[in-house]
Amino acid sequence: MNKVSPWIWLKKNLFSTWYNAVLTLISLLFIYWIGLAFIEWALTLAQWRVIEANLKLLFVGYYPQELLWLTWTTLGAIVGLGGFSWGILSSYSSLLKRKSLVILGIICAVFISVAFSVDRSNYILLSLPVILVAGYFLGKQLKRLFPELKSWLALIWLLSFFVLLWFLLEPIGIDRLSGLLLTISVALISILLCFPFGVLLALGRQSDLPAIRWLSVAYIEIIRGLPLIGILFMTQVMLPLVLPSNLQLSQVITAIAGFTLFTGAYVAENVRGGLQSIPRGQTEAAKALGLSPPFVIVLIILPQALRAVIPSLVGQFISLFKDTSLMAIVGLVDLLGISQSILANPKYLGRSAELYLFLGLIYWVCCYSMSIASRRLEK
């Protein structure tokens, strides 16, 4: 395909018949018209200052000014860990390949432009590209010493997630998070909680014990029949009624509970599909070897079932990530909430197109990187 000259490619794919040629021309006109209008707007009418001026607010929200170094350090740790994983997972000389260099270039450009508009004098932000590359070479070196390191990577990420979360939240408490920081924290915590919850529900639905089976089925079907926003309102209002009065739950915690309860039911249905795709012979062979039922599930069934449903699970997690924007409706200041408060500022009146476009870009970057990660995971 790559060897074909562009003219032949064009002729074969876009102008093969007269009606294909007409369709191509109409589409081109349409794209030209839309694109021209957009570029004209973006270059003349749009005022991108609203984003540049509020970048810090969008990212870290109302995180206290004097503690901001915590967030930058966390970002640095994540970037370093990302480079480290890259170094461990990549094959030998891939940093020098053109594709990796292009990706690295884009990442560095984004880092530096963000660093310049957020805080020019911030050493951690400015040195992010260096941290990334340093992590990469550290990963390379360590891989040579400990070839087993690859299988520990998931555990390293999980542990550092908890450590960094504690590091970020300990001084201020989860309730004072806002902006992208809140969006990402809530999404990640909910994903980590709803995954095991959903797996348990799926196993419960397959259980031989009628009580457990019917409870799981009832839970899954009820939750799947309710809208997420309703569940969020319910957890905000009803959880405090059910729990003892001296236990005051923060709004963020109840939102996380809502997302977890909701997505757990969907994860359960995805996992159930995977469980049902495993032939009965697998269970029989494992039983015949003398493995007890928990071992059969943990060692034989789940690893195969989960691998089979990675794409749909990640799809579920991506939609959970986007659904966190509903937090703005129940009164939390997530990425969307903070944009609304920026737009309420008379200084930025009428700048919603620019801001929402930028929000879309952030959501897209997050979701697209999740789907790239899932494709890597499938291999």
Added chain:
Amino acid sequence: MTDYEIDTKKNKSKASEAIIIASNVNKWYDNNFHVLKGVDLTVYEREVVVIMGPSGSGKSTFIRTFNALEPYQKGSIEIDGIKLSDDLKNVDAIRREVGMVFQQFNLFPHLTVLKNVTLAPVWVRRWKKAKAEEIAMQLLEKVGILEQAHKYPSQLSGGQQQRVAIARALAMQPKIMLFDEPTSALDPEMVREVLDTMRTLANSGMTMVCVTHEVGFAREVADRVVLMDSGTIVEIATPEDFFNNPQEERTRQFLSQIL
């Protein structure tokens, strides 16, 4: 059917003890289909019993009751002195004594050949990983798969997969091996390598119960051949008598169809 057992006992050169005693085993499926209608069979230590019969005769179901893969409603089964009952402890104990090889191999596709073989010894017998791997390698060498130890099952041919499945069952050091049509899912040219492995195993003195259609194997290796039809045992005899001088009309009819 007990009268057959009397004359087979003298066939065994060694005075050996009964290791599987199934008596009056009855099984109904959920839809009330009576699949096993009071089956009696006694298998002695170091004996090789081949069960033949048309499809749907209940022969696979019968041997799958031995390690509790199929429950039965009436009768009793005793394996190596352990009564097979609803008691989960007994089921676990019996499954540790009984290895099984399936028609569809049923290897674990997400584990390498070596991990397939070491899984049960490590998690059920609680052996150290090094010990389990050492024994697994010996077994893989015996069945001729040593070079493939670090491949995944999908990278092997059907015959190789079935030999891995035999090694996997042997790794638990069972006293009895059950074979449920081990060559039926194989291409013809791979049947022999699996039968050779089974023959070697029989010669080493393993107690074996095989459901198979391989007449050659039954003639050469079996101590007794059993014919099952519609949930009952029709005839039990030595291979010579079974193939050359069958007593029952049903056996003659069956043999005329497969020979």
